[in-house]
Every structure is written in C-alpha cells, then in structure tokens.
Amino acid sequence: MKLLTILLVLVVGVLIAKNRLWSFRAQQSSDYAGLGPSISLMEHLNGEILSEGLIYGPNGRVANSFVARMHGVWNGNTGTLTENFTYSNGKEQARKWNLTIIDDTRFTAIADDIVGVATGEVSGATIRMDYTIVLPEDAGSHRLNVTDWLYLTNSGVILNRSEMRKFGLKVVELVATMRPDPEALMQQEAAE
Template sequence: MSTFLTFLAGCVLMVVLVALAQRLLGFRAQKSADYAKLEPPVDIRHHLSGPIRCEGVIYGPMGRVTSRFTADMDGRWDGNRGVLAEHFTYDSGTKQDREWRLTLGNDGRITAEADDLVGAGWGQQTGGALHLNYTIRLPESAGGHTLQVTDWMYLVDDKTIVNRSQFRKFGIKVAELVATLRRVDA
C-alpha cells in the first residue's frame, strides 16, 4: 500500500508542478510589459477600425481542430469609445453575431462589454500587443457553459493582427483559438 501512496503522491506533485510551470512560464504568464518595445505599436482605434476579415481555428482540449471559422467585422470609433461588430460563420454552417463595446483609457487600459459576457472584460494595449480577459457565456446550442477567456493580439503590420485565445473552465484549458484579422481596404 505504501508503494501506491508514494506513486499517488508523486503524481499529485507532478500535476502541481506542471500547473505551476504553465502559470509562471506559459501563455497566461505573459504581461503587457513583455511587449512594450514591440514595434509597430498597436492602437485599437486604428487597427480595429473599418472593415476587417478574420479567419481562424478552434482547438479542443486535446489540441485537435474542432472548428474553423471566418468572420466579417466592422469597427467604428468616436474618440476613445468604439463598437466592433462581428459576424461569424463556422464550418458547421452555424452563424453567430457579437457586438463589442470598447473603451480605451488614456493609459492604454481597455474595458470591453458584449451581451454574452458575464460582467465587463478588461485589458491593456502596450507596444505591439494587447490583451483582454473576460468571462463569456456560450450559447445554449454550445452547452451554455461559462468560460474564462484570455485573448492576446499581436500586431504583425499596419493591417494584420494575430489573435491567440485560451478558454478555461475551473482553471483547466478547454479550448484555444488562433485567428488572423486583416483590415480590408474600403
């Protein structure tokens, strides 16, 4: 019995160490300051403005693609307040609309609201990157689950942003999204 308990304690310790390493070294360990000198600098009033085309994939918890999508977006700004309308089409044929209401503070802080968020999201734009953290409620057709989301967006050039998002339930990653957003010339 003691061999089993030793094995079990070793497994628990390994799980704790892996979780700690991911928290301290992985995706969620990124900070805005990590990208402060990354050029060109992102400004959501410019880079999330006008027509935008998005293509992406969603990975399930085992790292396999579970869904592909395209989206047509349109951003409109009045000073530091903006609306980003998104119209998604998934490979299953499902369509989804979301309207983000964004506010940019003079210090680069971002607050975000949308009808399917639980409370407000918050984030920061610094250098060539921005991040958002929020809690989203999935549609009933997708289970109605509430997930914690971390978005990181990296400016590639004046017209292209790469977005990487992780979705967690009880701290466990259940999905990841990778997408490219490209401003469309009007």
Template structure:
C-alpha cells in the same frame, strides 16, 4: 497512503509551476512594451475587417473553422466592434463589443455573451484582453475564462491567439488573423 498523497501534491505543484512559467499565461503585456509597430485598437480594428481562424478543442484537434466580418467604429473614449461569424458547419454568431478606453492604455469591454466586464491593455505591438464568455446553449451554455492576445504584424494584419479555460483547465484555443476587408 501518505506517500501517495505527497506524490499527488508534488505532481500538482509541478503542473501549476509549468503552467505559470512555461505556458500561454506566463506572458505579460509589459513583455511587449518595446515592440513595434505600436498597436492602437482604435486604429487597427477600425472600419470593415475580416477575420479567418480555427478553434482547437482540448485534444488539440481543430473543432471548427470560421470567417468573421467585423466593423470597428471608434471615437476618443471608446466605440464598438461588431463581429459576424460564419462557421464551417454552416452556423453563425453575432457579437457587438462596446469598448471604453482609459488614458493609461487600458480598456474595458462588454457584450451580451460576456459575463461581467472584459479587461484589456495595450503595449507596443500587442493588446491583451481577459474575460469570461457564456457559450451558446447549443454548445452547452458553459462559462469559459478567455485570454486573447492580439499581435500587430508589420503589414497591419493582426494575429489573434486565444485560450479558453474551465476550472483552470484548457478546453479550447483559437488562432486567427484579422485584417482590413478587401
């Protein structure tokens, strides 16, 4: 029994180490400080935008696809990002982000389905945002911890990769593009 407990502890430590050093969460915003073009969400998420993406479930299979119409409105101190999602199953979802900026490249965000305050930062061609989101009741009403990484491409398109976790276990991943609306 003692040997089994020791093996379980070693296995748990190996998984934690792998997650820390070889996974999505091992990225740091400072890793991207010298990348270009320089991301400024007030500029690159401004005006009418369209986002297209997929959401993967815990088994790695696509659980839904979406298209979102977005509109960013900004001033020096902050602004709003309105998101209107249309899912492949015909469902929809609305979100209005209220975002405030600090002078050091960091920002905070709030929305009705966000628990507490989202915290973000920008460096080089990248923005990173961490928050907790409450799913709609039709999706179980669970609160998930989310980590969004937005990568600005040379042509102005933004690649968004997000990971959602519950109790530290990955339950979903989102991959999407965001670009100016035609």
C-alpha cells in the same frame, strides 16, 4: 506510500509552475512593452476587418473554423466592434463589442454574451483582454474564462490567440488572423 505522496506533490508542483511561468497564461502585457510595431485600438480595430480562424477542442484537434467580417467605429475614446461569424458547420453568430479606452494602456469592453465587463491592456505590439463568455445554448451555455491576445505583425496583420478555460482547464483554443478586409478596400477604391 510516503515516497509516492512526495512524488505526486512534486509532479503537481511542476505542472502548476509550468502553467504559471512557461505557458500562454504566463504572459504579461509588460513582456511586450516597447516592442513594435505599436498597436492601437482606434487605428487597428477600425473600419472593415476580415478574420479567419480555427477553433481547437479539448483534445487539441480542430473542432471548427470560421470567417468573420468585422466593422470598427470610434467616436473619441469609445468604439464599437461588430463581428459576424460564419462557421464551417454552417452556423452563424453575431457579437457587438462596446469598447471604452480608459488611458494609454487600459480599456474595458462589454458585449451581450460576456459576463460583466472585460478588461484589457495595450502594450507594445499586443492587446490582452480577459473576460467570461457564455456560450450559445446549442453549445451548452457554458461559462468560460477567456484570455485573448492580439499580436500586431510588421505587415499589419493581427494574429489572435485565445484560451478558454473551465474550472482552470483549457477546453477551447482559438487561433485567427485579422486584417483590413481586401474586398471592402477594393469597393472603397472603386468608389473613389
């Protein structure tokens, strides 16, 4: 019995260490300091943006997919990012982020379905944001803790990966791309 208890404690210890040291959650903004290309909230979250993504459920399988049209506008150190999602199950959702840049690396954000204030950090080619989101009523109104990472690639495409947790357990993962909306760019070129 004593040996079984020791083995159980060791297994739990290894799992905790793995989560804290060698996983998505273990990343720190400082891991990306100095790596390029440099991402900028005001530059890369500005104008018309097209996002396409997959949402994975707790079993690791794709539960839904989406297309989102976003629009970013900045006035000094404050900006808004309006998101309009269309999901593969036919549902639609809108969110409006209000962003405030604090200094060269830190920012805050608020939105109607966010509890309190989201905190964010910009470092090298990455943006990290942490917040608590309240899911819509038809999704159970659950409160989930979110870690959201954006990674700018050399081509200018942003890769977005998010983990959503409840009671410390991952229940949703999101993977998406974000890029200037080609349809909006064509309309802009045609108008010029």
